[in-house]
Amino acid sequence: MIEAQLDGDPPAIHPRGRKYQQQSEIVLEYHKEGGANVLYRIQPSAQGTIDPAHRTWINQLLRLRKDNISSISVDSYHRTIKKNFESDDIVRSELVICHPSIIDALNLELKQLEDDGIRPTKRLNQFISVKDLHGMLMPNMLAPAEGVYTIEMKPKWLLQSPTAPPNARRCRTCAKAARDNCKAPQRQWGGRVHLYCPLALVSDDEELVTPVIRTLFKTAHVSFENNALCSQDRIINLLTSYFTGSGDGLRLLKQLQDLQAKFDPDGAMGIAPDLEKLAFAMTLRDCSMFLRFSGDCDRPVEARLADLDPKPTEGKLSYWRKLEEQLTDEGWYTGTEKFQEIQKQDEVCLLWTRNGT
Numbered sequence: 001m002i003e004a005q006l007d008g009d010p011p012a013i014h015p016r017g018r019k020y021q022q023q024s025e026i027v028l029e030y031h032k033e034g035g036a037n038v039l040y041r042i043q044p045s046a047q048g049t050i051d052p053a054h055r056t057w058i059n060q061l062l063r064l065r066k067d068n069i070s071s072i073s074v075d076s077y078h079r080t081i082k083k084n085f086e087s088d089d090i091v092r093s094e095l096v097i098c099h100p101s102i103i104d105a106l107n108l109e110l111k112q113l114e115d116d117g118i119r120p121t122k123r124l125n126q127f128i129s130v131k132d133l134h135g136m137l138m139p140n141m142l143a144p145a146e147g148v149y150t151i152e153m154k155p156k157w158l159l160q161s162p163t164a165p166p167n168a169r170r171c172r173t174c175a176k177a178a179r180d181n182c183k184a185p186q187r188q189w190g191g192r193v194h195l196y197c198p199l200a201l202v203s204d205d206e207e208l209v210t211p212v213i214r215t216l217f218k219t220a221h222v223s224f225e226n227n228a229l230c231s232q233d234r235i236i237n238l239l240t241s242y243f244t245g246s247g248d249g250l251r252l253l254k255q256l257q258d259l260q261a262k263f264d265p266d267g268a269m270g271i272a273p274d275l276e277k278l279a280f281a282m283t284l285r286d287c288s289m290f291l292r293f294s295g296d297c298d299r300p301v302e303a304r305l306a307d308l309d310p311k312p313t314e315g316k317l318s319y320w321r322k323l324e325e326q327l328t329d330e331g332w333y334t335g336t337e338k339f340q341e342i343q344k345q346d347e348v349c350l351l352w353t354r355n356g357t
């Protein structure tokens with residue numbers, strides 16, 4: 001927990017210090033982290049009083065970049081995002097600046113959290129960038145609110161990879177998940193990753209979409225309190241409608257699908273792919289979606305996209321190419337992988353039965 005002060009215009013986070021003789025206004029509490037960012041909850045400090053101008057910051061999240069990614073102009077990137085999405089379709093965010101000493105303090109704390117075993121093992125030795133002092137302020141989509149439920153998911157590849165073999169029986173996401181599940185069966189979600197097929201989610205077919213929604217409920221551990229006004233089945237029906245027909249969820253997924261195709265029609269294997277476009281397509285294939293709905297089925301479902309950070313092109317191209325080669329050569333696309341007898345998997349891919357022999 002790091003104590004800090006807020007400053008209004010331009011938005012900035014300062015250490016408690018000489019400039020601020022009063023007690024700290026807020027504390028930054030470690031929330032979560034991914035491969036590229038660490039997120040902090042902004043909470044009021046126990047002793048300080050909050051300037052009324054800063055009250056809107058409380059309970060928001062501060063998202064800070066790690067130092068393990070190459071720098072791409074955040075400004076131009078945000079212009080691309082804004083050009084392609086309605087503001088209601090993405091998690092609202094505001095750029096803020098942090099004083100370097102706040103970053104130093106947070107990095108020291110990360111080391112401590114690491115020693116205390118609180119950080120995820122795969123994120124150890126990763127720290128916040130001291131070169132880029134920008135952070136994003138955003139609403140906490142996972143904040144508990146009475147009667148409101150949130151599911152976080154990754155829509156992933158909403159179309160088959162352009163360079164997958166024509167006789168593929170798994171889409172890119174299911175092929176990669178099958179490979180991950182065999183190689184690291186102890187991974188999250190009871191040893192499986194991506195238990196749903198993105199092609200089924202975007203199929204506009206209720207019979208295919210409902211099982212995906214049920215899987216999302218299971219993996220997100222959504223449990224209904226006794227006072228939920230709707231039964232789980234009614235909510236699952238509501239979400240199925242949201243992702244079929246004229247539902248807004250399907251509209252957003254289709255838009256994501258179109259953009260994935262537009263920015264990467266040929267795949268990473270070509271001789272000279274347009275790296276900037278490819279990187280944007282890969283961002284759109286790895287972004288998150290927060291799905292919010294209420295236990296009272298009368299209120300509308302809401303979906304917002306997050307984690308639309310630019311993928312670094314340097315270094316990543318060779319990773320994407322190698323992975324595509326492995327998925328193809330090791331038989332993960334075609335379902336002819338050598339591991340199949342060792343670790344038999346339930347096949348969820350839409351292509352599995354459709355292209356079965």
Ligand SMILES: O=P(O)(O)O[C@@H]1[C@@H](OP(=O)(O)O)[C@H](OP(=O)(O)O)[C@H](O)[C@H](OP(=O)(O)O)[C@H]1OP(=O)(O)O
Nearest residue numbers: 034035036154176193282283285286311316320323
């Ligand atoms: O390769 P993929 O499709 O498995 O996606 C990776 C993600 O894996 P997962 O969603 O679990 O399958 C992976 O997610 P996790 O770290 O496994 O949660 C990352 O998002 C990775 O991106 P980056 O290296 O952090 O920029 C992602 O890598 P990119 O392919 O987007 O570069």
Ligand SMILES: Nc1ncnc2c1ncn2[C@@H]1O[C@H](COP(=O)(O)OP(=O)(O)OP(=O)(O)O)[C@@H](O)[C@H]1O
Nearest residue numbers: 032033034035036037039091138139140141142307
């Ligand atoms: N607005 C938000 N509200 C609540 N929780 C959030 C929000 N944004 C992100 N998170 C949580 O923090 C985690 C890490 O955030 P994020 O996905 O932005 O990090 P990342 O480093 O970009 O991830 P990746 O490993 O996919 O690159 C997310 O998986 C999510 O659980």
